[in-house]
Amino acid sequence: MGGKQLSVLVVDDSLLVRKQLRGILEEQGCTVLEATNGSQAFQTIETSQPDLILMDIVMPEQDGIEALRKIKEVKPGTKVVMVSSVGTQSYLKEAIKIGAYDFLQKPINAEAIHRLLTNLRKGECGA
Amino acid sequence: MFSQYFGQYLLNHGFLSPEQLYQALEAQQAAHVKLGVLAMSEGFLTASQVEEIHQEQTRRDQRFGEIALAKGYLTQEQLDSLLASQRKGHLLLGQALIDAKILNLNQLGRALKEYQEEHSLSDEQFSAVQGGDFSLLLRKTLNLDDQDQVLNDYLSLFAKNIIRFISSQAWLTRCVNNETAVGDWSVVQQISGSPSLTTAIAGSQQSILKLASLFAKEEIKDMDELAQASVAEFLNLHNGLFLVNMSNQGTELKLEPQVINKAGFVTNQNCQVFEVNMVQDKFSLIIEMKG
Structure with missing residues (x-):
């Protein structure tokens, strides 16, 4: 598989989900950063610039929608994909309106992550 | 999904032991349901008619359906519907029990009839339940209020999700709410809006x-962060x-967000408590509807 090595920030309060996503992403040749909530994610992107953020919605302290809003305000070019069990109309509309790059419904599906990375790499190469 | 609930009924009514049930639940994956068992479960044939056709089959090289048609026991329409059910894998548990000689045809027939009567199922409803009408199955088994659509939908999805994500041999039963602490550990999550619900999973370590x-x-061997997160x-x-x-x-x-407690969940009078049975273990699901 060609393309540069992507760095991905996984934001989820669940250790299990972070572990599962890390496994899938590393298998796809990505480097993985982790954060357990929205504010931690925000701190992380101040010091590093991941190519992609995979972010849960339901999290303590600062939820994914709020974090998405803040990230888009400060770094509008950041690609944020919401990865959540709550793919409801209202959460979807809100996330897309704020500028989410995509929305993946949990349970996590390695195929869907693979497709997402392939699309991202194609985009990075410039169409 | 009928298998898990029918199996539990057989267990509770002394038709078989827990070991026999688990053995049959395992074996049903490989079982091939014969038309006789299906015809009996649909009420098209009695156990003695099925036995009679089986006897005929030892003397004549004919299929079960052909003999049943020739004897006038089944109509072509009934046979077609049985063949369609067979392809969908209905009543694999019953066949597995027969194959393992845990039950004979008569006992299975009696158990099916009693199950249908005890749950007040019409012939059409019983057929639908066996055919996969999961919400009807749960409504009857857990004695749910027809009017409480939210609870019906919640439990129907939960019962499917435990089978999808936890174990193909898991089933739900209703518990008495004693308004006491349930379990030693609990995970609680609020759903807010209209309706608003408190949901919890609780159980022993x-x-x-x-x-x-x-x-x-x-x-996972210890109640560490991974266990709690899972x-x-x-x-x-x-x-x-x-x-x-x-x-x-x-x-x-x-x-x-969910809250994890190293303590049981204390139920109040508005809670509904259900037991989630897995092979040799169980935990509780608690739902409090707040309107």
């Missing part, structure tokens, strides 16, 4: 560890999927 291991698909994520995943279903019906709800 051993049962919570088993649930965590089954969901994470790896053995159980919490299962509840979160189920509740999230419930919110998606509600959203598709036009009701938007909000999901709050």
